[in-house]
Amino acid sequence: xxxxxxxxxxxxxxxSGGIPAQIGYHLLYCFLALAIALAIGVPLGILIGxxxxxxxxxxxxxxxxxxxxxxxxxxxxxxxxSPVVAGKLVYVVPTIIVLVLLAVPPILSGTYxxxxxxxxxxxxxxxxxxxxxxxxxxxxxxxxxxxxMISGVRSSTLQIVSTATVAAYLGLQGLGRFIIDxxxxxxxxxxxxxxxxxxxxxxxxxxxxxxxxxxxxxxxxRRVSGKSSSPLATAGxx
Amino acid sequence: MNWISSNIDRIVALTASHIWxxxxxxxxxxxxxxxLGWWAHRSGRGYAAIVGAAGLLYTIPSLALFIILPVILGTxxxxxxxxxVALTLYTLALLxxxxxxxxxxxxxxxxxxxxxMGYRNWQRLLLVELPVAxxxxxxxxxxxxxxxxxxxxxxxxxxxxxxGSLFTQGFQLRLYVPLVTGVVLCVVLAVVFxxxxxxxxxxxxxxxxxxxxx
Numbered sequence: 001x002x003x004x005x006x007x008x009x010x011x012x013x014x015x016s017g018g019i020p021a022q023i024g025y026h027l028l029y030c031f032l033a034l035a036i037a038l039a040i041g042v043p044l045g046i047l048i049g050x051x052x053x054x055x056x057x058x059x060x061x062x063x064x065x066x067x068x069x070x071x072x073x074x075x076x077x078x079x080x081x082s083p084v085v086a087g088k089l090v091y092v093v094p095t096i097i098v099l100v101l102l103a104v105p106p107i108l109s110g111t112y113x114x115x116x117x118x119x120x121x122x123x124x125x126x127x128x129x130x131x132x133x134x135x136x137x138x139x140x141x142x143x144x145x146x147x148x149m150i151s152g153v154r155s156s157t158l159q160i161v162s163t164a165t166v167a168a169y170l171g172l173q174g175l176g177r178f179i180i181d182x183x184x185x186x187x188x189x190x191x192x193x194x195x196x197x198x199x200x201x202x203x204x205x206x207x208x209x210x211x212x213x214x215x216x217x218x219x220x221x222r223r224v225s226g227k228s229s230s231p232l233a234t235a236g237x238x
Numbered sequence: 239m240n241w242i243s244s245n246i247d248r249i250v251a252l253t254a255s256h257i258w259x260x261x262x263x264x265x266x267x268x269x270x271x272x273x274l275g276w277w278a279h280r281s282g283r284g285y286a287a288i289v290g291a292a293g294l295l296y297t298i299p300s301l302a303l304f305i306i307l308p309v310i311l312g313t314x315x316x317x318x319x320x321x322x323v324a325l326t327l328y329t330l331a332l333l334x335x336x337x338x339x340x341x342x343x344x345x346x347x348x349x350x351x352x353x354x355m356g357y358r359n360w361q362r363l364l365l366v367e368l369p370v371a372x373x374x375x376x377x378x379x380x381x382x383x384x385x386x387x388x389x390x391x392x393x394x395x396x397x398x399x400x401x402g403s404l405f406t407q408g409f410q411l412r413l414y415v416p417l418v419t420g421v422v423l424c425v426v427l428a429v430v431f432x433x434x435x436x437x438x439x440x441x442x443x444x445x446x447x448x449x450x451x452x
Binding site: 072073075079169180183194 | 303
């Protein structure tokens with residue numbers, strides 16, 4: 001079992017099934033799912049945070065979704081949707097739907113919690129300065145919500161990266177291929193090598209979110225952002 | 239439904255194995271998180287280091303961790319021990335911060351009162367601080383156990399038998415019955431373990447008249 005040999009073999013670094021190609025597929029699926037999840041989660045989160053309605057429903061759904069096993073959900077949706085879609089998309093469409101489904105709750109709860117926890121003094125000051133509701137939302141509440149929103153997007157991303165790996169079982173391209181194909185051929189070096197690449201990819205994404213937070217969050221908010229984000233609010237099974 | 243009755247023995251065995259693979263790491267993770275969380279609570283530098291390391295560990299996808307661990311542990315790649323170690327690490331990563339935050343949430347007056355009553359450090363920790371922190375720790379434990387029920391199913395992709403094996407079987411045979419059976423049993427397990435922790439929490443904190451459970 002030569003893991004280093006597998007990781008450094010030039011054959012594994014070229015071609016349509018090589019490591020770079022599979023990283024590309026993996027990132028493509030992840031970004032696609034994340035983009036859709038953001039398009040759904042952020043506006044809905046703003047609406048809930050702003051109106052205060054639907055909070056309990058969303059929290060309940062997020063908890064229920066955590067109890068549902070990801071792999072079971074993935075296989076079930078695949079069996080339901082795959083007869084409907086044809087051709088190459090048969091693997092991609094059901095997987096993307098599951099990825100989006102898992103990614104929306106953390107983004108949603110991060111957004112509405114962020115807006116609700118925006119410093120009331122800052123909101124009051126904005127209103128006192130004559131900001132309209134729209135201006136208050138865009139210039140005060142949303143920037144204040146950023147730390148929690150980023151932490152939600154981060155959990156979503158890690159969930160997506162992890163689940164996209166598992167989806168290789170259904171036939172999806174991406175880094176999970178090395179694990180599933182390696183298992184099928186009892187090629188442990190390939191399984192371990194692929195796992196190491198996935199783990200590194202996840203760690204790089206995690207660290208870039210930390211850096212992103214430092215760049216786009218207002219300096220005035222940074223002191224509080226560390227303590228205020230509850231590890232439980234957005235934690236999920238990966 | 240015929241499928242269920244003719245496979246009942248296997249379903250029971252898979253459920254038993256699932257319960258073991260979920261509960262063993264949850265309990266182990268909690269037992270490790272208590273001293274580590276206490277240490278993180280006591281030393282500021284320890285808190286930053288432990289919370290940082292725990293966060294990074296939590297980012298590693300479970301399927302990848304199941305496969306990388308045997309390289310570090312020297313176990314066989316398809317050994318169920320890897321699943322238990324991996325989930326223990328996830329539970330520990332989640333709970334160590336919860337325990338530290340829980341201990342920090344104990345009101346200063348309570349600690350001062352215990353000190354004034356002549357409690358030694360370890361007595362104060364075991365008899366006062368830890369019991370007062372129980373609700374916070376229980377909330378973290380609920381998240382951990384429910385997540386673990388779900389993560390265990392991933393081990394089916396490596397061929398380690400538990401309820402996730404019903405998912406792979408459902409996929410291979412294109413059959414809904416094993417699949418739905420597996421999903422329902424997983425959700426039932428999650429709900430039962432969750433309820434168990436809520437009950438234990440109430441039992442351990444009789445002084446709290448009305449326990450906020452969610």
